[in-house]
Amino acid sequence: MEKRHLDIFTELIKIDAVSGAELPVARYIEQFFTRLDIKSRTDSAFEETKGNSGNVIVEIGGGGEFFLAAHMDTPRSTLGVAPQFLEDRITSDGTTILGVDDRGGLSAILFAAERALLEGRIKPCTLLFTVCEETTLGGSKYFCPGENLRYGYIFDSHMRPGNFVSETCGAMRFTFTFRGKAAHAGISPEKGVNAIQLASAAIARFPFGWINENSNANIGIVNSGRATNVVSDEYIAIGELRTDSVEFGEEKINSVAREFGEIAAGMGGSVEFGYEWEFLPYKVRENEIPYQRLLSAYKREGLEAKGVKSMGGSDANSFNAKGLKAINLGVGAQNPHGNDEFVLYEDLSASARIAYTLITG
Ligand SMILES: [Zn+2]
Structure with missing residues (x-):
C-alpha cells in the first residue's frame, strides 16, 4: 500500500480520542485540510453529545449531492498503542486496541481526498467526520445536511471491502x-x-x-x-x-x-x-443511484460486491432517518473493539481506492 496512506493511518491511531473526547482528531482533520487550502467547519454536535467537539464538515465545491463519512471516536482508548507492521497486516501489541474502527475508514477518506485535491480531480462533495458513533450515534443524529445533499457512503463496517450494508434493522x-x-x-x-x-x-x-x-x-x-x-x-x-x-x-x-x-x-x-x-431500520435498493454508483466503483477496482442486511446500527441509520440514502461500506476492521483488532494492508488500500473513485468518478 501507499506509504502516505500508512503514515496518515499511523498518525491517526496514535491520537487518543474516545467517544466525547474527539477534539484532537477534529484538530488533525482541520489542519490536514488547511494545508490543502480547504476550509472545514465544526458543528455544535457537542450540545447533543456533551463531548468536547462537534462533527467536522468539509464541503468541497459547495458540498455537492453526496458525502463520504467516518467517525472520529474509538470505543476504547488507543493511548500507548504500539502498531505492529506485520507482513500482510497491522495489529496492536495486544495491550490496547489498534483503533482501526474507525481510523481505517477515516484514513482512507483523508488519503483519497488529498490525492484527488492535489490532482485537481475531486468532484463537489461533502466529507463528514462524526463524533460519538460508538456510544449514541449522537454526532450523526445531530448533523444538519445542506439542502443539496442526497446520499452518502459511510466507511465504517467491519466487513472486508466489497461487502456493504445496504439494509439494517x-x-x-x-x-x-x-x-x-x-x-x-x-x-x-x-x-x-x-x-x-x-x-x-x-x-x-x-x-x-x-x-x-x-x-x-x-x-x-x-x-x-x-x-x-x-x-x-x-x-x-x-x-x-x-x-x-x-x-x-x-x-x-x-x-x-x-x-x-x-x-x-x-x-x-x-x-x-x-x-x-x-x-430506525433502513433499506437502500439496488436500482437507486447510491447503490448503482457503489457497484460500478467496486467493479472498476476489481472488488466483488456483496450487499448484506445487518442487525447492528451505525451512523448510516441516522442519515437514512434524515432522508439521506446512506450505505455502510466494509473497511476490513477485523475483530473490532478487541485487543486483537487488525487490518490487512490490502483492505486499507482498497478502501482508499473506493473513496477515490467515488469522489473523482
Ligand atoms: Zn465504527
Whole structure:
C-alpha cells in the first residue's frame, strides 16, 4: 500500500480520542485540510453529545449531492498503542486496541481526498467526520445536511471491502416499571404487593431472543429492592427490541405491555411502560443511484460486491432517518473493539481506492 496512506493511518491511531473526547482528531482533520487550502467547519454536535467537539464538515465545491463519512471516536482508548507492521497486516501489541474502527475508514477518506485535491480531480462533495458513533450515534443524529445533499457512503463496517450494508434493522429501547406496595416483609408481608414477584411472573412471558428471522428482543438491565426485610414496591426492567419493521416492533412491544399489565393487575400491582427508537431500520435498493454508483466503483477496482442486511446500527441509520440514502461500506476492521483488532494492508488500500473513485468518478 501507499506509504502516505500508512503514515496518515499511523498518525491517526496514535491520537487518543474516545467517544466525547474527539477534539484532537477534529484538530488533525482541520489542519490536514488547511494545508490543502480547504476550509472545514465544526458543528455544535457537542450540545447533543456533551463531548468536547462537534462533527467536522468539509464541503468541497459547495458540498455537492453526496458525502463520504467516518467517525472520529474509538470505543476504547488507543493511548500507548504500539502498531505492529506485520507482513500482510497491522495489529496492536495486544495491550490496547489498534483503533482501526474507525481510523481505517477515516484514513482512507483523508488519503483519497488529498490525492484527488492535489490532482485537481475531486468532484463537489461533502466529507463528514462524526463524533460519538460508538456510544449514541449522537454526532450523526445531530448533523444538519445542506439542502443539496442526497446520499452518502459511510466507511465504517467491519466487513472486508466489497461487502456493504445496504439494509439494517432498527433498535428500540424500552423500560417497564412494575409497581407494587411496600410493607415489612417480616411482620406484615400480607400488607404488601411484591414488585419483584409480579415482575418475575410477567418477565417469564417475555419473548427473549429471536422472534422471527429479522427481529429479536432482550431485557438486559433490571433493578429492584432496598432491603431483605422490605416487600419491594418497584421493579425496573430495561431492554431492547431489534427489527426491520417499525410497525411489527411497535405492535410486538405493545402486546407485551398489555400482557404485563394484565399479569401485574391480577396480582394487585401495575406496570408503566415507555419506549423510544435508538435508530430506525433502513433499506437502500439496488436500482437507486447510491447503490448503482457503489457497484460500478467496486467493479472498476476489481472488488466483488456483496450487499448484506445487518442487525447492528451505525451512523448510516441516522442519515437514512434524515432522508439521506446512506450505505455502510466494509473497511476490513477485523475483530473490532478487541485487543486483537487488525487490518490487512490490502483492505486499507482498497478502501482508499473506493473513496477515490467515488469522489473523482
Ligand atoms: Zn465504527
